[in-house]
Amino acid sequence: MAAQNVIICKNLQSELQNFLQSVKYDKLFVLTDSNTLELCLPMLKEVPQLQGAPVITVEAGDTNKNIEQVTAIWMRLCNEGASRNSLLLNVGGGMITDMGGFVAATFKRGIHSVNVPTTLMASVDAAVGGKTGINFNGLKNEIGSFYPPLCVLIDSSFLKTLDRDNLLSGYAEMVKHALISNMETYRAILSFDLDRVDYTLLNQMVAQSVAVKERIVEEDPKEMGIRKALNLGHTVGHAYESLSFRKGRPVLHGHAVAAGLVSELYLSYKKCGFPMEILSQVVYYLKKYYPPFFFNCDDYEALYELMTHDKKNEGGIINFTLLSQVGEVQINQSVTKEKVLESFDFYRESFGI
Numbered sequence: 001m002a003a004q005n006v007i008i009c010k011n012l013q014s015e016l017q018n019f020l021q022s023v024k025y026d027k028l029f030v031l032t033d034s035n036t037l038e039l040c041l042p043m044l045k046e047v048p049q050l051q052g053a054p055v056i057t058v059e060a061g062d063t064n065k066n067i068e069q070v071t072a073i074w075m076r077l078c079n080e081g082a083s084r085n086s087l088l089l090n091v092g093g094g095m096i097t098d099m100g101g102f103v104a105a106t107f108k109r110g111i112h113s114v115n116v117p118t119t120l121m122a123s124v125d126a127a128v129g130g131k132t133g134i135n136f137n138g139l140k141n142e143i144g145s146f147y148p149p150l151c152v153l154i155d156s157s158f159l160k161t162l163d164r165d166n167l168l169s170g171y172a173e174m175v176k177h178a179l180i181s182n183m184e185t186y187r188a189i190l191s192f193d194l195d196r197v198d199y200t201l202l203n204q205m206v207a208q209s210v211a212v213k214e215r216i217v218e219e220d221p222k223e224m225g226i227r228k229a230l231n232l233g234h235t236v237g238h239a240y241e242s243l244s245f246r247k248g249r250p251v252l253h254g255h256a257v258a259a260g261l262v263s264e265l266y267l268s269y270k271k272c273g274f275p276m277e278i279l280s281q282v283v284y285y286l287k288k289y290y291p292p293f294f295f296n297c298d299d300y301e302a303l304y305e306l307m308t309h310d311k312k313n314e315g316g317i318i319n320f321t322l323l324s325q326v327g328e329v330q331i332n333q334s335v336t337k338e339k340v341l342e343s344f345d346f347y348r349e350s351f352g353i
């Protein structure tokens with residue numbers, strides 16, 4: 001696959017202007033959510049190509065990453081003269097880049113899209129790599145496509161208005177990227193003080209983190225093999241997230257991933273010999289900053305059932321991505337149901353719930 005077109009911006013407006021000048025399209029549409037409309041779109045007000053462009057806005061929150069909102073966006077595009085040569089500029093977090101990407105993939109069988117990520121989650125992960133989609137039937141990203149944007153323009157100055165919970169949410173994916181990389185990155189990630197955020201350092205870490213994803217996606221864009229590394233923490237994490245939606249107490253994606261990492265590193269320790277010392281360090285770090293995800297034994301069967309829908313599964317077997325060491329990824333690992341339930345216990349004991 002061609003290299004992902006990811007630009008770490010020094011001057012977002014002029015770099016977006018230049019990029020848009022370099023591509024051919026007939027009409028540009030902007031997609032935002034209700035928060036990014038107010039907080040982020042004004043940071044693009046000098047870009048000439050955006051003057052007079054229709055802005056489509058959906059209500060913020062991952063529960064809106066659904067087919068009803070997709071239909072509403074398709075409708076606006078349809079009624080406002082979008083053609084196959086139109087371009088959709090997604091300005092927002094992962095909710096917007098996932099859903100906008102999916103709309104772009106499907107409208108008239110595919111129009112151009114460009115992502116301007118505005119959260120940490122979208123900057124290091126969601127906006128890059130071409131996985132697009134929506135939640136469906138209570139399951140995360142159940143409907144979607146691989147459809148890379150033409151370009152991703154990352155500018156960390158958006159992060160200044162991001163609240164702490166969403167900063168933590170994105171940081172969980174950076175912890176994941178570090179765990180699948182090497183000890184040096186891992187140590188740097190676990191030394192970062194999330195109580196006193198050094199934004200200059202965070203900017204550098206964003207560039208390094210997204211580079212981890214870019215390298216893997218270039219090698220395996222459609223998740224036939226090594227891209228499954230990027231799903232570390234998500235087999236259990238998505239089950240925790242879906243359960244939280246079902247209970248009407250939604251947790252942020254990255255918070256569920258952080259909890260999923262704890263459970264899956266436990267499985268890594270049990271099945272692949274991942275060092276207990278590192279597992280303890282990760283638990284200590286995550287426990288220090290992340291709120292606990294509350295569930296009890298009565299939820300175990302529901303969580304296990306949710307995991308039977310994971311996209312890495314084959315022939316009814318739940319496939320995990322595990323680690324034998326930091327940077328040593330073991331894909332397609334099956335684990336007994338007993339051990340999976342034990343990994344829920346491990347999370348609850350570690351977080352004292």
Ligand SMILES: NC(=O)c1ccc[n+]([C@@H]2O[C@H](COP(=O)([O-])OP(=O)(O)OC[C@H]3O[C@@H](n4cnc5c(N)ncnc54)[C@H](O)[C@@H]3O)[C@@H](O)[C@H]2O)c1
Binds near residue numbers: 119121131162
């Ligand atoms: N496609 C992928 O590879 C991939 C990777 C990771 C996550 N995801 C998906 O991404 C979604 C989560 O993304 P997210 O964490 O960015 O959530 P999000 O897009 O819902 O944004 C979180 C909140 O922050 C607000 N916000 C956005 N930018 C802001 C800013 N600059 N200042 C203040 N507030 C701002 C949003 O309005 C929203 O309320 C999930 O659906 C997840 O499944 C996809």
Ligand SMILES: O=C(O)C(=O)C[C@@H](O)[C@H](O)[C@H](O)COP(=O)(O)O
Binds near residue numbers: 140
């Ligand atoms: O890009 C990938 O590949 C990932 O798995 C990144 C994940 O952080 C992301 O949450 C992704 O959307 C999960 O995909 P899914 O296939 O498990 O739905």
Ligand SMILES: [Zn+2]
Binds near residue numbers: 125173234
């Ligand atoms: Zn994720």
